[in-house]
Amino acid sequence: MAIEGLKDVVLNYVTKEYLEDDSEPLAYDTPLISGGIVDSFSMVSLKRFLENKYAIQIPDDKATPEAFDSVNKIATLVEEFVAKK
Amino acid sequence: MAYSDKIRGTYQAQLKGIEDAGLFKQERFIHSPQAADIEVEFPTGSPLKKVINMCANNYLGLSSHPDVVKAAHEGLESRGYGMSSVRFICGTQDIHRELEHRLTQFLGTEDTLLFPSCMDANAGVFEAILTKDDVMISDRLVHASLVDGIRLCSAMHDTFKHSDMGHLEEKLQLHADKRMKVVITDGVFSMDGDTAKLDEMVALCDKSDAMLLVDDSHASGFIGKTGRGTHERCGVVGKIDVITTTFGKALGGASGGCVSGRRELVELCRQRARPYLFSNTIAPVVVAGVLKVMEILSKSTERRDKLERNAAYWRKGLTEAGFVLKEGDTPIVPVMFFNAKLAQDFSRALYDEGIYAIGFFFPVVAQGQARIRTQISAGHETHHLDKALAAFVKVGKKFDILGKTKQEIIAKYGM
16 A cells, blocks of 8 residues: 655655755665665664654564665555554 | 695685785784884885874874873782783783773763773673664664674664765654664764764654664764763763763773663673674773873873864864865864775875874775874874874875866876
8 A cells, every 4th residue: 555645754754764965866766774874773763754754663673674665665564554553 | 634735726816816806805914002103014024114194093092102101010019910811810900990980970871881992892792782673773874883883683684875865764763662762873983074963863752762872983982072072061960871881092002992871771782792792801000000090081081182273283283284075073184095006095195294194985984985083182282293294284285186186186197
């Protein structure tokens, strides 16, 4: 089930949280962690933000660097947990 | 033999990769004590060259101070060379505890525990005082040793943008539900030479019921009116929950570090911090030397005052000559080149002029932020600084970067 506006919520958060003012804009498929934009340390705030906003719990074993590597992938993960609620 | 040709080849390829990327680090052999004037063998096998050292952490010029050397000799005679033990078995002498008391007094804390290095202090402190129910919120530019300590701890970790207090406040709110919250920062940031806003951080931590940990390695002994550190400059002595610092820089420059702060936190480090429990005690000779340093600092602020004057003189000279500097007012004065090769070539040309200052580039600093980090010392006299400045100007003209902006340097040499 697609959640309306989810990808833009994620994209805006990542842009505000991790990018410098003069950085290239992000796309939905820009590699975030493997591309060096988000380090795996900083991923935790994105995870907590999504958990609070969508009232879900993403277990640590699902919140892998691979699953958080692009806006598209993150949206898929969030939708999976929202559907399980 | 398990070290087969295949295994060796794998490691040789890794080393070649580092070399091909221009990131291979080579040591330069110094044949004299640490000081403003040193004798260096570089490249290896070359005749010794007398150069001015512009990149030591010897901020107060105490590394080879005769009184410190004498005290170390006396310590060696009276307490021996080694203890052959960790602290809690049979490695604690009276002078170890005496130094802890002196540091507690100097830093304005409740108690102190010595570690073999500040790297070890940072590696051990978090796991000793936090659990998986807690969160650590660190500035994104904290020193690598803090990053390693954070990695060794089971608590959650998050970051805030460098010195961005609004962002820190957001993070404190995001993690408000955690049992313990610890905000982590350097006092003076080692690569940029800027200072943490500890007064604002203390206020935010108070509001959010969070603790504050400061690594003051590049500040202890000279930042603040009496050199106590960044917390003194910011007017928050007594309000920092944990200070970690080193004796390997301004405080004699030999080795060793400490965790200093709230009594219970220091005691937990004594009970649980692994680098304290499983690593040898600091050698008596070093403890005796640091005790003398503390005595020198308690008698006069002359050395930190001279350092402050030297740093301002050096920064003004470079600015007027037309170099791009990182802004700040500490003895760390980074001269920006942006391009890694330019920074290395400039450093080499400075060496030919008798000036020792090393280029820093990725991964030590971010891509496109290559620099020569100059570090001023109270051991420098005006003639040292004038000679170094003349060399910087001469080499700057050769590379045609004087008076050029960041954009112009990048346009000429690339990122």
